[in-house]
């Protein structure tokens with residue numbers, strides 16, 4: 142990925158189903174859960190580097206002893222930072238109290254972070270700020286154990302402002318506008334009322350307050366609470382939560398936009414945002430890890446009972462295809478094959494653009510995420526080369542000499558590592574304002590492998606803004622003096638904003654949108670902009686379900702190819718000498734390659750939830766009115 146986009150978040154949840162002594166006995170430490178959490182989070186570091194947080198709950202403590210611990214960080218290496226803090230604290234406690242060293246009971250009572258229920262989160266913010274207060278998990282505290290709530294999520298709601306106002310209408314006074322707080326307060330509201338109802342019932346049955354508490358914990362219907370809280374959520378989400386006494390849940394949105402996977406045996410329940418993470422950390426097979434069905438929650442009661450329950454009726458499945466293209470780790474067995482297929486399916490268009498001249502073409506990729514699709518592309522190129530060799534041999538079979546045969550067979554595909562990412566520079570580029578200067582040097586280039594009349598084909602997983610391509614990569618590649626530079630995107634053109642957890646909410650940031658504007662200008666149809674704006678404005682007071690995506694009209698007059706060609710122009714500075722061509726994946730081929738993740742709203746404008754159309758309209762209005770706000 143040459144454009145840095147902020148995206149995603151990762152969740153990690155573990156519930157230990159046996160007493161801590163069991164893990165001490167079997168794995169040598171009562172800190173088994175903490176250690177596994179570290180691995181689960183570290184292996185999802187790709188999903189969030191703005192911040193990381195960890196929370197744990199101890200089961201069955203006695204009043205007066207702490208049972209919830211939490212640590213959060215927004216430092217440069219947030220996962221390292223929180224686990225350093227955790228380890229430090231644990232080591233200090235053991236050092237100061239040598240009697241804890243071999244005593245699980247004392248460890249559990251007096252050492253924080255040790256417990257049976259864990260929740261971790263790595264964050265890329267899509268709403269609010271990057272302050273420490275915005276880092277998950279969020280905590281809603283109460284003196285009643287079962288009213289404590291800890292929440293973390295990979296999510297974005299399109300209607301979070303409305304949800305916020307609902308709370309205010311209930312008479313509440315939220316102290317901040319963080320979307321996670323809004324969602325948490327919603328759950329908290331129904332948790333409170335459920336606890337109240339249960340208490341009233343038990344009181345009528347003659348139970349005292351002290352007697353009622355554990356029964357409330359036992360009877361608490363988490364599914365019911367989630368059903369009520371999520372009723373008006375419109376968005377993509379994997380929301381995870383812990384309740385003070387030890388129940389836990391992860392709820393996935395009804396279109397399956399955000400991912401969630403789980404594994405369970407008689408020792409642990411594990412939930413994470415990516416499958417291979419669980420496979421690696423718990424050393425289990427692909428088939429042992431299951432996808433949480435859309436609209437369902439995995440709920441683990443304090444007593445260890447685990448259920449998968451439908452909370453919201455599933456919508457048409459629209460799992461985010463960007464997970465497959467770029468976000469998730471390519472080590473997933475399916476994702477690896479899918480990415481290769483994305484590369485392979487692009488080959489016919491690439492061959493056309495290089496006039497099948499595989500000998501005068503160097504194939505390469507933009508590190509690191511495009512490497513897998515590059516393998517797919519190269520395999521397809523290899524097939525083409527073999528075909529060419531076959532044809533040459535058959536054509537020349539009457540006259541073929543040993544020397545000529547050797548010559549034909551010696552033709553090899555030219556694959557090189559051309560673009561090199563300078564990782565150290567990367568970490569400085571956080572502020573939009575200072576990005577451009579540094580961006581030119583984020584990549585370096587390999588000299589000496591491209592000859593002057595060569596074609597240079599370079600694959601990237603996607604092109605969002607195109608800034609790095611324009612300011613760095615294409616310029617650097619042009620210095621190698623190729624005849625033609627073909628930039629291949631394994632994803633289709635990104636035409637519409639995302640509103641479900643990827644931070645690309647501004648239309649004019651998208652190079653495809655800018656290309657469409659230029660094309661409209663070129664052909665004298667720029668008045669469409671005005672018309673679309675009016676249509677968007679007329680919809681402002683409509684209900685979400687009635688809103689249409691009129692922004693599609695901006696692209697309608699043009700073919701994919703016209704837009705791609707305009708993008709090629711936009712990506713070239715005047716001084717670039719090589720001919721530059723950009724080739725994009727088609728949406729059909731994307732679906733062919735990633736058949737389970739058909740969510741494609743950023744490419745097609747077909748939003749899977751009603752709120753999406755409102756967001757795209759708002760994004761367009763913001764663009765037209767010159768506002769730089771996010772559209773949700």
Ligand SMILES: NC(=O)CC[C@H](N)C(=O)O
Pocket residue numbers: 148149150264265266267268269275294295296297298320321642643
């Ligand atoms: N990428 C995400 O899932 C973001 C989660 C949440 N919306 C936040 O901003 O903190």
